[in-house]
Amino acid sequence: MKYNHSGRGWIGWGLSCAVVDRRFNNLLSGVTALGLMGSALNGSAQDLNVDGDSNSSVSNPADQVVVVYNDNDADSIDVAEHYAAARGVSKDRLIGLDMPGEEEISRSAFDNRVRDPLLAELEERGFFRYDKEKKRGLFRFGARDTRKLVESKVRYLVLCYGTPLKIMPVPGLKESGMDKIPQQLQRNEASISQELALLPLAESDPHDLTGPYLNPLYRTPDLANIGPEKGLLIVSRLDGPTPEIAKGLVDQALYAEKWGLWGRAYFDTRGIQSGSYKKGDDMLKGAFNVARLMGLPVTLDEDPDVYKYEYPMSEVALYAGWYTMHPQGALARPDIEFMKGAIAYHLHSFSAATLKSQTQNWVGPLLAKGAAATLGCVYEPYLDFTPDIEALMVYLLQRKATFGEAAYASLPALSWQVTVVGDPLYCPFGKEPQAQHGFLFENQSSLIEWSFLRGLNLNLENQKWSLDQSVAFMNGLPFAGQSVVLLEAMADLKYRQAKFSEAAEICQQALEIQTNEKSPWRSIRVMLKKADYLKLAGDLQAALSTYEKFRTQHPGYSGMKKVIQKQADLALQMGELDLAQKFQEQAK
Numbered sequence: 001m002k003y004n005h006s007g008r009g010w011i012g013w014g015l016s017c018a019v020v021d022r023r024f025n026n027l028l029s030g031v032t033a034l035g036l037m038g039s040a041l042n043g044s045a046q047d048l049n050v051d052g053d054s055n056s057s058v059s060n061p062a063d064q065v066v067v068v069y070n071d072n073d074a075d076s077i078d079v080a081e082h083y084a085a086a087r088g089v090s091k092d093r094l095i096g097l098d099m100p101g102e103e104e105i106s107r108s109a110f111d112n113r114v115r116d117p118l119l120a121e122l123e124e125r126g127f128f129r130y131d132k133e134k135k136r137g138l139f140r141f142g143a144r145d146t147r148k149l150v151e152s153k154v155r156y157l158v159l160c161y162g163t164p165l166k167i168m169p170v171p172g173l174k175e176s177g178m179d180k181i182p183q184q185l186q187r188n189e190a191s192i193s194q195e196l197a198l199l200p201l202a203e204s205d206p207h208d209l210t211g212p213y214l215n216p217l218y219r220t221p222d223l224a225n226i227g228p229e230k231g232l233l234i235v236s237r238l239d240g241p242t243p244e245i246a247k248g249l250v251d252q253a254l255y256a257e258k259w260g261l262w263g264r265a266y267f268d269t270r271g272i273q274s275g276s277y278k279k280g281d282d283m284l285k286g287a288f289n290v291a292r293l294m295g296l297p298v299t300l301d302e303d304p305d306v307y308k309y310e311y312p313m314s315e316v317a318l319y320a321g322w323y324t325m326h327p328q329g330a331l332a333r334p335d336i337e338f339m340k341g342a343i344a345y346h347l348h349s350f351s352a353a354t355l356k357s358q359t360q361n362w363v364g365p366l367l368a369k370g371a372a373a374t375l376g377c378v379y380e381p382y383l384d385f386t387p388d389i390e391a392l393m394v395y396l397l398q399r400k401a402t403f404g405e406a407a408y409a410s411l412p413a414l415s416w417q418v419t420v421v422g423d424p425l426y427c428p429f430g431k432e433p434q435a436q437h438g439f440l441f442e443n444q445s446s447l448i449e450w451s452f453l454r455g456l457n458l459n460l461e462n463q464k465w466s467l468d469q470s471v472a473f474m475n476g477l478p479f480a481g482q483s484v485v486l487l488e489a490m491a492d493l494k495y496r497q498a499k500f501s502e503a504a505e506i507c508q509q510a511l512e513i514q515t516n517e518k519s520p521w522r523s524i525r526v527m528l529k530k531a532d533y534l535k536l537a538g539d540l541q542a543a544l545s546t547y548e549k550f551r552t553q554h555p556g557y558s559g560m561k562k563v564i565q566k567q568a569d570l571a572l573q574m575g576e577l578d579l580a581q582k583f584q585e586q587a588k
Helices: 074-087 107-124 192-196 243-259 278-293 363-368 389-398 403-409 433-442 448-461 467-475 484-496 500-513 520-536 540-553 560-573 577-587
Strands: 065-070 094-097 128-130 135-139 142-146 149-152 156-160 234-238 264-268 298-301 316-321 338-346 374-377 418-421
Touching (some): 065 074, 074 156, 074 243, 094 107, 156 192, 192 234, 243 363, 264 278, 278 298, 278 316, 338 374, 338 389, 363 374, 363 418, 403 418, 448 467, 448 484, 467 484, 484 520, 520 560, 540 560, 560 577
Parallel strands (some): 065 094, 065 156, 156 234, 234 418, 264 298, 316 338
Antiparallel strands (some): 128 149, 135 142
């Protein structure tokens, strides 16, 4: 039943390299609206060890997939067929339904044109098998016969472009026990994905529509638990602003599964130190720590605003942040650089209010800019029922889960407002780092530079290597001097050793082989680092000249006023008062 479930306590995540130790609170104590202030939460502790590989033991996950499309939409059919061909899903597992074409539909339309016909098809095709014995049950709509699902050949449900997204509220709906639910949760609108996730219970234990249904598999220690036998389908969407984008989600997933998901991880908090919204920052900081401990090059922004437009964000593999209604800052740039297979998530109450726009809300724009997988909210979810992004990172990075498994293990509630978008079979970190490295080496892939960087970071985070040992390792790589990725990492090591002149020299070496066509924002970042390192080394004139050269090479840089202000500060330190005044005028 909704909102009638024991609270979930703290879980200690056993990482292979370290333990991410963060407490999270009992979901039943209160709720925090993303648009309203709510109550702070309290909870008891419970330790569960989830160390180890994914428990998913299916030899061919495609044999547990059913693909659902809109029979009235040619693009929907095209996306379904593309996915089935890419993943090797048999044709008998493609189900077309006579659905409405709108993103938002009524509850009756959902029942009569989505849920009920889908349930009938699953049973008719032998994917759902029920106990022959029926039992009489009393539900909100009266007495009825119930049947228990005893066997399922479906674990993943893929909803294709052209299928409805969300269910509009039913005005005046009254259900028993509603008065026990907090006032702000007495709502019955929902994401279609999260409603269909409970399809295995439709014949035996239909849930109330009011309020969130607490996910009993939230942060499960055993991924094999996530399945129809436990009352849950993994439901995801192949969707986006265009059918081409929707089809590209599986193409990107297959690429990253083969070659690896490489690049940088960016996490964006709001610098919240107390209050009910601190939970959002805590989740993002936890996700940052998971990515850091697993060897990814990571950046954490604790400024109240989103990453600034001029922030040199490049080669994005993972992104998670909050809180604007539409893309702003670096993520709004038309040239944001997502790596193939990138996973991006922005926490906002209405991030998935529509998936068809490339500029409005967040899910559609992130997909349009090149992200391969994301999650979002179709209506106000309240903070406590948004995806637990820290848990998502643990399952993906450390547990080697599929995107679908990780998403549903990180959802505190079902029959609520979250939709999962991306190939649910996508397993970006399924290979052991050593095996992935060997594959890249054998195939002479340039991506191996990222693999070396991850190995370096893992040894540093494990404290197996000192900074001196790390530098020696990098110096021993014969091709490191030809890799901008590794040269930037080497410069950062020198910075940590307080060898600022050497760090600046290495940045210059990187700039000499960097091509703007490949990654202009990486070039911007490295050049600005060089100037900062020169300043720290006390070579103020060289730093000033570097900034001047930067202005010549990147005249359209949106943060140029800040660069000129740095020049003014340097000139002032050098005693060049006239030059400082000149720069001050230019910076206005």
